[in-house]
Amino acid sequence: MKILIAYATKSGTAKEAAELLAADLQNHTVTVADLGKNDPVAGDFDYIVLGGPIRAGRAHKALRQYIKKQEKALCAVPHTLFLCCAYADLLMDYMEMTFPAAVRESADDMLYFGGVLDVSKQKGFEKWIARMMRNSIIEDEDGEQVLPCLMPEHIRVLADKLRLKKEN
Numbered sequence: 001m002k003i004l005i006a007y008a009t010k011s012g013t014a015k016e017a018a019e020l021l022a023a024d025l026q027n028h029t030v031t032v033a034d035l036g037k038n039d040p041v042a043g044d045f046d047y048i049v050l051g052g053p054i055r056a057g058r059a060h061k062a063l064r065q066y067i068k069k070q071e072k073a074l075c076a077v078p079h080t081l082f083l084c085c086a087y088a089d090l091l092m093d094y095m096e097m098t099f100p101a102a103v104r105e106s107a108d109d110m111l112y113f114g115g116v117l118d119v120s121k122q123k124g125f126e127k128w129i130a131r132m133m134r135n136s137i138i139e140d141e142d143g144e145q146v147l148p149c150l151m152p153e154h155i156r157v158l159a160d161k162l163r164l165k166k167e168n
Helices: 011-024 063-075 088-099 100-103 124-134 152-164
Strands: 003-005 029-034 047-054 079-084 111-114
Touching: 003 011, 011 029, 011 079, 011 111, 011 152, 047 063, 047 152, 063 088, 063 100, 079 088, 088 111, 088 152, 111 152
Parallel strands: 003 029, 003 047, 047 079, 079 111
Antiparallel strands: none
């Protein structure tokens, strides 16, 4: 099966997620595409995994542009959507803001791959926002901060599902 893993990224978290997923799909032909640099044709693939980060409540511009351009093709190809963000409890809200209803409704899954809140990778206003977010994270039962992180176990669940899909 020809699988496209297409992502947009700013600080590298979505790229890392895409690469982890691709590494687990050796029994398929996998293309990993950074939407900021590439514009793959959705209809050229048997399956698509599409996503990216949420920053300041919005999806990456390259992801938004790709969805707008490829919406009809995405709906016609089996696909899974993913987002990387700091707040897992807001995932469905972010999905609704990012992906048109037809793309969400035709998706096999809508997944949370975690997020990384690394202030050192930010600049200017975004650095200030990241600090504010980091400082607002609720402490765990032991009184320690629990910061968001990439969730490889969520990525593996998708990889397991895709490995089981048969060639068309």
